[in-house]
Amino acid sequence: MATTSMTGQTTGEAIAQRIDQLASISESATGLTRLFLSAEHRNAAELLLTWMREAGMSARTDAIGNVIGRYEGAKPDQPALLLGSHFDTVRNAGKWDGPLGIITAIACVAELNRQHKRLPFAVEVIGFADEEGVRFASTLLGSRALAGTFDESALAGRDSDGVSLREALTGFGLDPQNIGTAARAPSDYLAYLELHIEQGPVLEAEGVPVGVVTAISGATRLAVTLEGMAGHAGTVPMAMRRDALSGVAECIVAIEKQCRDDPGLFGTVGTIRVEPGASNVIPGRCTFSIDMRSASDEHRQFAVKAAIGSIERIAGRRRLVPRIEIKHEGRTTPCAPWLQAQISAAIARRGYRATALPSGAGHDGMAVADLTDIGMIFVRCRGGVSHHPDEHVTLEDAAAGASVLLDVIEQFQPKTAAS
Amino acid sequence: MATTSMTGQTTGEAIAQRIDQLASISESATGLTRLFLSAEHRNAAELLLTWMREAGMSARTDAIGNVIGRYEGAKPDQPALLLGSHFDTVRNAGKWDGPLGIITAIACVAELNRQHKRLPFAVEVIGFADEEGVRFASTLLGSRALAGTFDESALAGRDSDGVSLREALTGFGLDPQNIGTAARAPSDYLAYLELHIEQGPVLEAEGVPVGVVTAISGATRLAVTLEGMAGHAGTVPMAMRRDALSGVAECIVAIEKQCRDDPGLFGTVGTIRVEPGASNVIPGRCTFSIDMRSASDEHRQFAVKAAIGSIERIAGRRRLVPRIEIKHEGRTTPCAPWLQAQISAAIARRGYRATALPSGAGHDGMAVADLTDIGMIFVRCRGGVSHHPDEHVTLEDAAAGASVLLDVIEQFQPKTAAS
Numbered sequence: 001m002a003t004t005s006m007t008g009q010t011t012g013e014a015i016a017q018r019i020d021q022l023a024s025i026s027e028s029a030t031g032l033t034r035l036f037l038s039a040e041h042r043n044a045a046e047l048l049l050t051w052m053r054e055a056g057m058s059a060r061t062d063a064i065g066n067v068i069g070r071y072e073g074a075k076p077d078q079p080a081l082l083l084g085s086h087f088d089t090v091r092n093a094g095k096w097d098g099p100l101g102i103i104t105a106i107a108c109v110a111e112l113n114r115q116h117k118r119l120p121f122a123v124e125v126i127g128f129a130d131e132e133g134v135r136f137a138s139t140l141l142g143s144r145a146l147a148g149t150f151d152e153s154a155l156a157g158r159d160s161d162g163v164s165l166r167e168a169l170t171g172f173g174l175d176p177q178n179i180g181t182a183a184r185a186p187s188d189y190l191a192y193l194e195l196h197i198e199q200g201p202v203l204e205a206e207g208v209p210v211g212v213v214t215a216i217s218g219a220t221r222l223a224v225t226l227e228g229m230a231g232h233a234g235t236v237p238m239a240m241r242r243d244a245l246s247g248v249a250e251c252i253v254a255i256e257k258q259c260r261d262d263p264g265l266f267g268t269v270g271t272i273r274v275e276p277g278a279s280n281v282i283p284g285r286c287t288f289s290i291d292m293r294s295a296s297d298e299h300r301q302f303a304v305k306a307a308i309g310s311i312e313r314i315a316g317r318r319r320l321v322p323r324i325e326i327k328h329e330g331r332t333t334p335c336a337p338w339l340q341a342q343i344s345a346a347i348a349r350r351g352y353r354a355t356a357l358p359s360g361a362g363h364d365g366m367a368v369a370d371l372t373d374i375g376m377i378f379v380r381c382r383g384g385v386s387h388h389p390d391e392h393v394t395l396e397d398a399a400a401g402a403s404v405l406l407d408v409i410e411q412f413q414p415k416t417a418a419s
Numbered sequence: 420m421a422t423t424s425m426t427g428q429t430t431g432e433a434i435a436q437r438i439d440q441l442a443s444i445s446e447s448a449t450g451l452t453r454l455f456l457s458a459e460h461r462n463a464a465e466l467l468l469t470w471m472r473e474a475g476m477s478a479r480t481d482a483i484g485n486v487i488g489r490y491e492g493a494k495p496d497q498p499a500l501l502l503g504s505h506f507d508t509v510r511n512a513g514k515w516d517g518p519l520g521i522i523t524a525i526a527c528v529a530e531l532n533r534q535h536k537r538l539p540f541a542v543e544v545i546g547f548a549d550e551e552g553v554r555f556a557s558t559l560l561g562s563r564a565l566a567g568t569f570d571e572s573a574l575a576g577r578d579s580d581g582v583s584l585r586e587a588l589t590g591f592g593l594d595p596q597n598i599g600t601a602a603r604a605p606s607d608y609l610a611y612l613e614l615h616i617e618q619g620p621v622l623e624a625e626g627v628p629v630g631v632v633t634a635i636s637g638a639t640r641l642a643v644t645l646e647g648m649a650g651h652a653g654t655v656p657m658a659m660r661r662d663a664l665s666g667v668a669e670c671i672v673a674i675e676k677q678c679r680d681d682p683g684l685f686g687t688v689g690t691i692r693v694e695p696g697a698s699n700v701i702p703g704r705c706t707f708s709i710d711m712r713s714a715s716d717e718h719r720q721f722a723v724k725a726a727i728g729s730i731e732r733i734a735g736r737r738r739l740v741p742r743i744e745i746k747h748e749g750r751t752t753p754c755a756p757w758l759q760a761q762i763s764a765a766i767a768r769r770g771y772r773a774t775a776l777p778s779g780a781g782h783d784g785m786a787v788a789d790l791t792d793i794g795m796i797f798v799r800c801r802g803g804v805s806h807h808p809d810e811h812v813t814l815e816d817a818a819a820g821a822s823v824l825l826d827v828i829e830q831f832q833p834k835t836a837a838s
Binding site: 198199200201202205217219221231232233234235236237238239240243245246248249250252253256259260265266267268269270271272274277278279280281282283289291293359360361362384386387 | 617618619620621624636638640650651652653654655656657658659662664665667668669671672675678679684685686687688689690691693695696697698699700701702708709710712778779780781803805806
């Protein structure tokens with residue numbers, strides 16, 4: 001089958017125009033904030049439904065508020081290749097994170113439709129309603145409902161105004177009893193492909209517009225406290241101190257070195273709090289967070305153990321008492337190797353060097369993986385900046401992403417026993 | 420002249436009883452808080468005046484609210500040996516910090532008076548009204564007034580209720596115009612001797628009840644900010660990060676090592692703040708304080724320069740931008756060698772090993788040194804704990820301090836050209 005061309009200025013401009021149009025649907029006049037089950041959710045969904053129908057799809061909203069369009073294959077009722085991303089945002093968001101994947105998928109279907117091309121399988125495009133989880137502090141509600149893993153206990157969760165998810169669904173015109181009907185069967189799908197901005201600096205550093213994702217990295221988050229002894233900054237000799245912050249500083253340096261020396265490991269200390277917290281008082285207690293990620297669960301778990309060992313050794317040598325809690329343990333979601341192979345081949349066919357990289361950020365694929373195999377295409381974003389109004393993708397890179405996605409779709413081969 | 424004995428259980432108990440009596444004058448029912456120009460200031464001053472008069476002194480309050488008692492020498496109107504400490508406290512204070520020096524001095528004069536003993540010089544006992552500086556965020560107001568170095572601009576300072584120092588003085592029945600009359604002439608005094616708890620763990624570690632202070636250490640306080648680049652904890656590879664907190668951690672470890680390797684140097688990082696401060700975000704900015712002290716100004720200033728050099732090197736290597744501000748520079752106040760010698764001799768006569776140590780904490784002597792030579796006697800406190808309800812001195816150590824102070828007074832030799 002011949003590959004349809006979607007590169008070039010026109011495609012990039014068309015995508016960027018829709019990105020701007022969707023970004024204008026925000027709860028605030030300046031800055032982009034679009035939360036789950038809000039008026040903006042409804043307006044954005046309407047716009048996506050319109051674009052899906054213009055692209056030749058039948059389109060509907062499901063029981064959790066996801067938007068789903070379907071482009072039938074050469075024969076009706078075939079299993080579908082599922083494409084998409086999410087259209088909710090963080091507060092004061094960038095406009096590309098999520099929408100790029102939906103808009104690009106719609107553009108690809110529109111191109112097939114323009115050519116009256118039908119494939120041996122159906123194509124569905126989904127806009128997930130809640131990936132960021134800002135409103136109810138519970139992520140992936142849209143994709144979990146699709147995968148049939150929605151946890152009913154989430155219905156009792158409340159937003160910052162005290163509105164429960166159950167109430168918000170009802171207010172939106174949805175029936176909380178019906179969420180189960182959003183669940184799809186594995187036999188409905190051949191695979192899930194998501195195109196998304198990288199949200200990191202790797203592709204930019206590599207000088208390529210797109211990359212193939214190997215896995216969505218699992219993460220372990222720890223809360224660590226070292227307990228020492230507060231004292232007067234002017235009267236306790238250095239050798240007699242049990243300074244909690246100095247101990248933590250040594251831990252932070254050790255964790256950084258461990259992660260630098262171990263390729264594929266990401267370790268971050270993002271918060272720190274010291275008590276009593278006065279310039280003339282030796283810190284008696286210091287609490288900090290550790291976020292550790294890797295594309296391999298075994299690797300990450302081994303590294304977490306090593307980091308805990310380092311902390312315990314440092315604390316012991318300094319007569320500090322450590323308290324180490326694992327606050328969160330999220331497993332790695334691999335991207336299916338057979339999908340990685342097809343994405344890499346498409347990238348190469350479009351003339352780019354296929355760069356493989358893990359996703360350190362979470363995505364709807366983590367939930368969809370319970371339903372069908374997943375693959376992801378990353379598009380370069382400027383400076384690796386995301387979750388910020390400065391988030392930016394060039395027209396050329398948006399077009400490159402679209403051309404690769406369309407190529408993958410047109411050349412798509414369902415999984416076989418051999419693949 | 421024979422030395423009067425003040426050792427033993429009785430003296431310790433008498434001192435501790437007065438410590439408790441003074442500690443009962445607090446603005447809060449539980450915990451001890453006694454601020455400058457408060458009702459508790461007035462009540463404590465009244466009690467001190469009573470004790471001074473019972474000890475055979477004439478006693479009065481001066482223009483800033485200090486309490487001063489005078490015990491004439493064998494001939495009237497001789498220059499005086501000035502003894503004392505402060506009777507204001509921090510919030511939720513210990514009961515020994517300050518009062519021990521006043522109560523012990525009164526006890527020594529009472530003992531001289533009991534024996535009808537007159538010395539070749541007068542003895543004055545002073546209770547300074549504001550050493551801690553809690554109420555108006557300006558320390559040593561009482562001793563500065565005595566030394567004639569009170570800064571009139573402090574009158575405009577306001578407490579947390581918005582009351583100015585000027586208003587508080589008037590409300591207390593004092594005239595802000597008259598503060599100058601609290602100033603004394605250098606010819607009024609032979610020396611100033613202050614007995615105070617150590618507020619540190621050195622005497623306890625040395626196993627001695629008292630020590631002689633070499634100097635009140637100067638201090639430099641710095642505010643340091645390292646500016647890096649925030650980023651997603653899961654997407655920015657370790658080698659591409661400009662993590663402000665990791666840089667600060669390396670600085671803290673370096674400063675601690677520098678101070679450990681340099682005897683007499685005290686360095687403390689007591690506060691740290693990180694931005695944005697989320698467990699899944701690489702810190703883009705980190706601010707911390709440094710408090711550096713030494714009994715030698717040259718030593719401290721050299722060490723501060725070296726620490727700044729370390730910070731700049733670490734920041735440069737990590738592509739972080741440092742901003743380093745000196746927020747406070749307080750010079751060292753030496754204790755007069757001739758007074759140190761007389762205190763050491765008295766300690767030895769009372770049967771203790773004379774241990775010399777600097778004071779890392781500030782004291783009224785820093786201001787009084789502008790008026791006359793100063794000397795300090797430190798008394799051991801349990802665990803080095805101070806500014807805390809757990810602050811504690813044993814009856815034996817309180818008595819040991821009193822016996823040493825009385826010995827110094829009785830054997831006191833004014834400064835000569837040779838001393």
